[in-house]
Amino acid sequence: MSSHPHIALPWAVRRTRLPLLALRCVACPCGHATTGNGRFRVNANGKLLDVWLLVNCVSCDRTSKLTVHDRVPVHTLPADLLAGYTANSPTLVAETLLDPLTARRNRFALAWDGCWELHAPPVPEDPWPLKITVTFDDPVPVRPERLIAHGLGISRTEIARRVKIDIPLNRRTKLDFSFVLVWSLQ
Structure with missing residues (x-):
């Protein structure tokens, strides 16, 4: 990453x-x-x-x-x-x-619709990059793209530019994963 x-x-x-x-x-x-x-x-x-x-x-x-x-x-x-x-x-x-x-x-x-919630601490402004590790207490199938958008409050376009991840963003997963959020290069 x-x-x-x-x-x-x-x-x-x-x-x-x-x-x-x-x-x-x-x-x-x-x-x-x-x-x-x-x-x-x-x-x-x-x-x-x-x-x-x-x-x-x-x-x-x-x-x-x-x-x-x-x-x-x-x-x-x-x-x-x-x-x-x-x-x-x-x-x-x-x-x-x-x-x-x-x-x-x-x-x-x-x-699983409406049966889970994301527990996430606030994201600090600096420094970059920021590594986020996602763990699942139960086998909740979630698309990483949707989870990241919800947790960070950013759009899909911004996710595509700023998120480095080893799994497909649009395929549901129940397994723990991590990703790196980098500062946007515009």
Whole structure:
């Protein structure tokens, strides 16, 4: 990026609430669901266990089940995990919802619009260049161009001139990255 000395600033992308699920409702034309209060349903059949995460349609409030575990032997689940399912642990609800294997198995995507915010300290006027490191607390897919424009309050044209970055600006990422902001040469 740059061999000149620079100031490093940390930025963090943090979740403000759980995202909606892009999941088609069977009862209405709505395409989004929410975890609501975050409840699990645990059902034992002999020595086998089923665990589902209950979600509600945002339009008609119909409850649907997302499979978390299907016919697993009870002794294979750790006791604290089973206790978290039966107690409807909010942390476990978030972990389950953000798990890509659960999303793939149940064929849903996460709708992150309005569910995250950028925590960024103010940008000092001098000296240049300025290195900014962006970290993600949760896998929020964001275009670096949009994030940088929001954090710095500059236009896309200005980003193209002043930002040196190793990843594409217009492709969504969930991974930590850094960029260097240089003084504009006009």
